[in-house]
Amino acid sequence: xxxxxxxxxxxxxxxxxxxxxxxxxxxxxxxxxxxxxxxxxxxxxxxxxxxxxxxxxxxxxxxxxxxxxxxxxxxxxxxxxxxxxxxxxxxxxxxxxxxxxxxxxxxxxxxxxxxxxxxxxxxxxxxxxxxxxxxxxxxxxxxxxxxxxxxxxxxxxxxxxxxxxxxxxxxxxxxxxxxxxxxxxxxxxxxxxxxxxxxxxxxxxxxxxxxxxxxxxxxxxxxxxxxxxxxxxxxxxxxxxxxxxxxxxxxxxxxxxxxxxxxxxxxxxxxx
Amino acid sequence: xxxxxxxxxxxxxxxxxxxxxxxxxxxxxxxxxxxxxxxxxxxxxxxxxxxxxxxxxxxxxxxxxxxxxxxxxxxxxxxxxxxxxxxxxxxxxxxxxxxxxxxxxxxxxxxxxxxxxxxxxxxxxxxxxxxxxxxxxxxxxxxxxxxxxxxxxxxxxxxxxxxxxxxxxxxxxxxxxxxxxxxxxxxxxxxxxxxxxxxxxxxxxxxxxxxxxxxxxxxxxxxxxxxxxxxxxxxxxxxxxxxxxxxxxxxxxxxxxxxxxxxxxxxxxxxxxxxxxxxxxxxxxxxxxxxxxxxxxxxxxxxxxxxxxxxxxxxxxxxxxxxxxxxxxxxxxxxxxxxxxxxxxxxxxxxxxxxxxxxxxxxxxxxxxxxxxxxxxxxxxxxxxxxxxxxxxxxxxxxxxxxxxxxxxxxxxxxxxxxxxxxxxxxxxxxxxxxxxxxxxxxxxxxxxxxxxxxxxxxxxxxxxxxxxxxxxxxxxxxxxxxxxxxxxxxxxxxxxxxxxxxxxxxxxxxxxxxxxxxxxxxxxxxxxxxxxxxxxxxxxxxxxxxxxxxxxxxxxxxxxxxxxxxxxxxxxxxxxxxxxxxxxxxxxxxxxxxxxxxxxxxxxxxxxxxxxxxxxxxxxxxxxxxxxxxxxxxxxxxxxxxxxxxxxxxxxxxxxx
Numbered sequence: 009x010x011x012x013x014x015x016x017x018x019x020x021x022x023x024x025x026x027x028x029x030x031x032x033x034x035x036x037x038x039x040x041x042x043x044x045x046x047x048x049x050x051x052x053x054x055x056x057x058x059x060x061x062x063x064x065x066x067x068x069x070x071x072x073x074x075x076x077x078x079x080x081x082x083x084x085x086x087x088x089x090x091x092x093x094x095x096x097x098x099x100x101x102x103x104x105x106x107x108x109x110x111x112x113x114x115x116x117x118x119x120x121x122x123x124x125x126x127x128x129x130x131x132x133x134x135x136x137x138x139x140x141x142x143x144x145x146x147x148x149x150x151x152x153x154x155x156x157x158x159x160x161x162x163x164x165x166x167x168x169x170x171x172x173x174x175x176x177x178x179x180x181x182x183x184x185x186x187x188x189x190x191x192x193x194x195x196x197x198x199x200x201x202x203x204x205x206x207x208x209x210x211x212x213x214x215x216x217x218x219x220x221x222x223x224x225x226x227x228x229x230x231x232x233x234x235x236x237x238x239x240x241x242x243x244x245x246x247x248x249x250x251x252x253x254x255x256x257x258x259x260x261x262x263x264x265x266x267x268x269x270x271x272x273x274x275x276x277x278x279x280x
Numbered sequence: 281x282x283x284x285x286x287x288x289x290x291x292x293x294x295x296x297x298x299x300x301x302x303x304x305x306x307x308x309x310x311x312x313x314x315x316x317x318x319x320x321x322x323x324x325x326x327x328x329x330x331x332x333x334x335x336x337x338x339x340x341x342x343x344x345x346x347x348x349x350x351x352x353x354x355x356x357x358x359x360x361x362x363x364x365x366x367x368x369x370x371x372x373x374x375x376x377x378x379x380x381x382x383x384x385x386x387x388x389x390x391x392x393x394x395x396x397x398x399x400x401x402x403x404x405x406x407x408x409x410x411x412x413x414x415x416x417x418x419x420x421x422x423x424x425x426x427x428x429x430x431x432x433x434x435x436x437x438x439x440x441x442x443x444x445x446x447x448x449x450x451x452x453x454x455x456x457x458x459x460x461x462x463x464x465x466x467x468x469x470x471x472x473x474x475x476x477x478x479x480x481x482x483x484x485x486x487x488x489x490x491x492x493x494x495x496x497x498x499x500x501x502x503x504x505x506x507x508x509x510x511x512x513x514x515x516x517x518x519x520x521x522x523x524x525x526x527x528x529x530x531x532x533x534x535x536x537x538x539x540x541x542x543x544x545x546x547x548x549x550x551x552x553x554x555x556x557x558x559x560x561x562x563x564x565x566x567x568x569x570x571x572x573x574x575x576x577x578x579x580x581x582x583x584x585x586x587x588x589x590x591x592x593x594x595x596x597x598x599x600x601x602x603x604x605x606x607x608x609x610x611x612x613x614x615x616x617x618x619x620x621x622x623x624x625x626x627x628x629x630x631x632x633x634x635x636x637x638x639x640x641x642x643x644x645x646x647x648x649x650x651x652x653x654x655x656x657x658x659x660x661x662x663x664x665x666x667x668x669x670x671x672x673x674x675x676x677x678x679x680x681x682x683x684x685x686x687x688x689x690x691x692x693x694x695x696x697x698x699x700x701x702x703x704x705x706x707x708x709x710x711x712x713x714x715x716x717x718x719x720x721x722x723x724x725x726x727x728x729x730x731x732x733x734x735x736x737x738x739x740x741x742x743x744x745x746x747x748x749x750x751x752x753x754x755x756x757x758x759x760x761x762x763x764x765x766x767x768x769x770x771x772x773x774x775x776x777x778x779x780x781x782x783x784x785x786x787x788x789x790x791x792x793x794x795x796x797x798x799x800x801x802x803x804x805x806x807x808x809x810x811x812x813x814x815x816x817x818x819x820x821x822x823x824x825x826x827x828x829x830x831x832x833x834x835x836x837x838x839x840x841x842x843x844x845x846x847x848x849x850x851x852x853x854x855x856x857x858x859x860x861x862x863x864x865x866x867x868x869x870x871x872x873x874x875x876x877x878x879x880x881x882x883x884x885x886x887x888x889x890x891x892x893x894x895x896x897x898x899x900x901x902x903x904x905x906x907x908x909x910x911x912x913x914x915x916x917x918x919x920x921x922x923x924x925x926x927x928x929x930x931x932x933x934x935x936x937x938x
Contacts, residue, residue, distance in 0.1 A: 020431060021431070022431070154317075155316065158316035158317040158318075159316060161316075161317070162315065162316055163427065165543070167317070167542045167543055167545070167546050168542075168543065168545030168546045168549070170317065209907075210907070210908065210909075213909070217428070220428070221427060221428045224428060224430050224431060225427060225428070225430070
């Protein structure tokens, strides 16, 4: 059974709730390679939780375990009080988990609006016939969903590219569109895989602002991976530090920053 | 239908005009704003209700007559309402430039002693909080957009919608007080205070009374027959007097609709959807549009290009004449009609200019090609000349008397005379009351008879009675040999080339003229793409030998045209360089309205100026740049300096200089 943790109050005064997701003794292997070695940690309601680590530390694998894309050979994944077995991506989405990808997975030929609309798919229930004839439930649903999508477009300030095909957008904007699509699913847990990778300083600041605003405005629990230490420390409430597939630190940014093992990992002390 | 002039004693304030509009056009749209992808609209009756609720809320919040309410945000109905609500309370609205950095904002907030600030969003709130300590007087912050504001300390902060809710709740308690405040407003009450961008020194707070704004709005609305059916798009900074006159003065006077775009980046799309009938844009907007049309035509297929070229040839021949009502041969009329169907109609529609009945441009000189392009499409684009201190209008072009090189005849009610030194003076009902807390500047600008010095040098054309502006009076100088130096005259000629975004001509008191040039990244970048020239940065493109060669051709062409005027032939450019960075208001090199600050530039780029005159072929320089968030950095570059051919008499100077 999952242990319910008490919530806590962050430095800036936000009330964080109990555990949403708990990972227990996760080990993930690809053939002979051990990507994740016996890692446990939890994510609590309303917090911004970061997973950091040097390249190849196993961060993305960890995120894929959380998102249900990889199935660990050992360990348990608990979400909202239930132990989760292997599941299909659409089942994960229905559970209320949405994600973005490190290498952007949008539909290039479709407009920004249509791309974000795809994020609403799990909110649409009209039957095939109704959709095809654009009548009754289908029309009503489309209007409702379009409104929800427009609010996200407004929120992320991408009104000017609403009708632009995604393939024509620069990288920084594609990242924002991806975030928009994830938000469109109204997730309870939002997973961001390197949201700031390849961005310049101003784009990074914009993205940080949006992540904080999403958390603040919708109360979305966010778990993100990032290797830009500065950004992570400013953004997150609690940080898990990974190195070579192991967890070497876990706590508030201040605690993590003071952790000798973390410092060693980042400054490149020789490993045995 | 035109609106009648009011009897004396009535309609002496914006709130009074608002009440009239409710009675007269209550169900017509007053404001529209695109939000969530849909145009939301408010009729005059609905807008008046919103404004009253806001005014009551402000009273409840503690706004007192004489207080200053600063407004910092993009063009939104709520912000225009904020200004009217402040006036209702007897307070003075002070719109600020939303892209101003914190330091500039601090000066203005402190100078006017603003007790209340209405911010558009979190970004503006952050700036205000940052400078709050130094300004002191601030009592309450109000914000329009709630996003990201939850975590802020709200003891002295409120959402605009909450203020309105409070106002509605207090309607019975505070209603009579508000009514008596509104009744107390007259022609001499301050309507608005606007800070001039200040090409030199600190910004000055220009106090404009209800008389200034309402008289100007009435006169100019009659000049162009503006009615309640006009549609305008409010997209220019709210802190700029033009926006206040168009979107507030004339809009409330005539009762027409003010449409606010979704954001700066959606402006073009939104404008196409609205199709304004009355439109103002500074020349650079028209230039930018024309450049993008030309670029896209070059990318178009052969048939389209042929159609465009043929159509535009007809348009240039017949368009302006048709617009002015001059006789046009039947063949051209027919050709123009066809062109309208196949070329100009669709093009105007794409630009969002299909319905424009009256269009104005001002602020800078507009290139004759650009001006003629729009007029030949059948768009009634005219020029006006004005400034903040005049509530905009000094001169404007009447329909049928439009040319690119004049700024028109004095606006109704405005007297204009030319001083002995060539400076333009005016006196009008729109003439400002004073510079706030600056009696000295007021006295030196406005004489006891009410004449105001514009600071521009110009003359009236005898044949037509139209005013022509040469340059800023203080910028007109003398070269070492005593010939006239008019930098802006030459700069404007340079800027008419799409490749040149900005130019700064130097030469006052010197042997010969030189220039620093900014390339236009969109035009030159497109050219580079077309010619397979790769570049990694603005700086690299600016320094490219072929770019230099192109700019050199332009400079020589300008020299040739300058040489034609014997009075100004000394202003030909002997040497130039292409700057490695864009001149930027954030770096203080330009004003917020994008006018170059000569003193700052000659100081900041002193090493470049030296190199322009000491004959060196290149110069290595380091320049400080300011990022959008106010942080500073350094860029360094080696700039080439190019010699240019000069024409006519000026040739001798060059020989002498070498």
